[in-house]
Amino acid sequence: MTADTSTASLAFTVTRNPAAVEPARRAELLREPAFGTVFTDHMVGITWTEQDGWHDARVQPYGPLALDPAAAVLHYAQEIFEGIKAYRHADGSVHTFRPDQNGARIQRSARRLALPELPVDVFVQSLRELIAVDGDWVPSGADQSLYLRPFMFASEPFLGVRPAHEVSYYVIASPVGAYFKGGAKPVSIWLSEDYARAGKGGTGAAKTGGNYAASLLPQAEAYEQGCDQVVFLDQDRNVEELGGMNIVFVRKDGTLVTPASDSILEGITRASLLQLARDRGHAVEQRPVSIDEWREGVASGDIVEAFACGTAAVVAPIGVLKGRDFTLEQPAGTLALSLREELTDIQYGRREDRHDWLLRLDA
Numbered sequence: 001m002t003a004d005t006s007t008a009s010l011a012f013t014v015t016r017n018p019a020a021v022e023p024a025r026r027a028e029l030l031r032e033p034a035f036g037t038v039f040t041d042h043m044v045g046i047t048w049t050e051q052d053g054w055h056d057a058r059v060q061p062y063g064p065l066a067l068d069p070a071a072a073v074l075h076y077a078q079e080i081f082e083g084i085k086a087y088r089h090a091d092g093s094v095h096t097f098r099p100d101q102n103g104a105r106i107q108r109s110a111r112r113l114a115l116p117e118l119p120v121d122v123f124v125q126s127l128r129e130l131i132a133v134d135g136d137w138v139p140s141g142a143d144q145s146l147y148l149r150p151f152m153f154a155s156e157p158f159l160g161v162r163p164a165h166e167v168s169y170y171v172i173a174s175p176v177g178a179y180f181k182g183g184a185k186p187v188s189i190w191l192s193e194d195y196a197r198a199g200k201g202g203t204g205a206a207k208t209g210g211n212y213a214a215s216l217l218p219q220a221e222a223y224e225q226g227c228d229q230v231v232f233l234d235q236d237r238n239v240e241e242l243g244g245m246n247i248v249f250v251r252k253d254g255t256l257v258t259p260a261s262d263s264i265l266e267g268i269t270r271a272s273l274l275q276l277a278r279d280r281g282h283a284v285e286q287r288p289v290s291i292d293e294w295r296e297g298v299a300s301g302d303i304v305e306a307f308a309c310g311t312a313a314v315v316a317p318i319g320v321l322k323g324r325d326f327t328l329e330q331p332a333g334t335l336a337l338s339l340r341e342e343l344t345d346i347q348y349g350r351r352e353d354r355h356d357w358l359l360r361l362d363a
């Protein structure tokens with residue numbers, strides 16, 4: 001499949017939602033939205049066909065999609081998505097964080113899933129177009145944001161196993177507050193020994209639905225074990241990541257260590273936190289980290305902190321790692337929370353954006 005990089009921008013048609021939520025009801029919905037349960041009045045849609053490339057770019061009322069039951073995505077899971085937030089600053093303006101990175105990542109995911117590549121400029125434009133009509137849905141409360149969910153799938157009705165000739169891209173948006181109830185309190189992690197999330201040469205580095213489907217059963221096992229989240233190992237017993245977050249370890253000398261692997265999702269939150277740590281003079285190592293190194297590091301006092309990170313939850317310190325035959329109490333440190341504060345200060349416009357990570361969406 002060839003990359004469609006020729007289209008730098010598309011003309012969007014806008015159809016307003018005649019049944020848009022009243023401002024008073026919206027204010028009520030924005031007060032304490034549970035993650036991913038409330039959606040805005042509109043969505044963006046763009047269609048791709050082998051013949052015409054990307055076309056029919058539109059903002060339309062949020063609502064159910066009409067899909068042919070033979071749509072290839074329903075059978076062969078040719079699907080990818082992204083997750084990125086819009087933040088309201090104190091002056092009322094709306095900004096997003098490193099959208100070029102999400103745009104580049106959805107292109108990498110597209111390549112792996114044999115989907116067409118949406119030009120990064122069009123990806124960013126699609127976020128702008130949605131904020132232009134639904135900007136009032138960006139909440140202004142502490143730790144609140146508008147979670148933007150771009151996704152792309154094989155909409156061609158065809159039961160043969162090959163890349164679809166018709167693909168749909170949408171962006172929906174959902175106002176959110178803190179991901180974990182109780183804010184940034186330490187989470188407990190279940191070590192999945194029976195199930196893998198990804199394999200060598202598989203789709204682990206792509207943001208594709210199948211990876212998340214594969215994580216649901218081990219995540220259920222984590223809940224049964226009284227844990228919040230699950231962590232996965234690779235075939236060599238190296239730590240990969242959680243179901244939806246990357247993992248970082250802090251050593252006694254201040255070095256941050258995080259798994260390097262081509263079967264984990266390259267998190268934009270992790271890359272940004274590591275940059276902030278480097279700016280403070282911390283060394284950063286990206287290399288395989290075995291589960292034994294983690295356990296022995298905690299036992300010897302060499303690993304003083306571990307945390308998970310991702311767009312939805314930002315940073316979650318790890319308090320406990322539980323395996324089939326052990327429980328590891330991971331000591332709490334202060335670096336994770338301090339990096340979290342610095343990152344969220346930048347995202348919410350409370351601190352200088354010295355790396356030029358923010359992009360204003362509403363102007």
Ligand SMILES: Cc1ncc(COP(=O)(O)O)c(C=O)c1O
Nearest residue numbers: 244245246265267268269310311
């Ligand atoms: C499997 C997985 N790993 C890591 C991350 C973190 O990525 P990011 O920081 O870009 O949100 C995510 C998504 O949030 C994810 O789904």
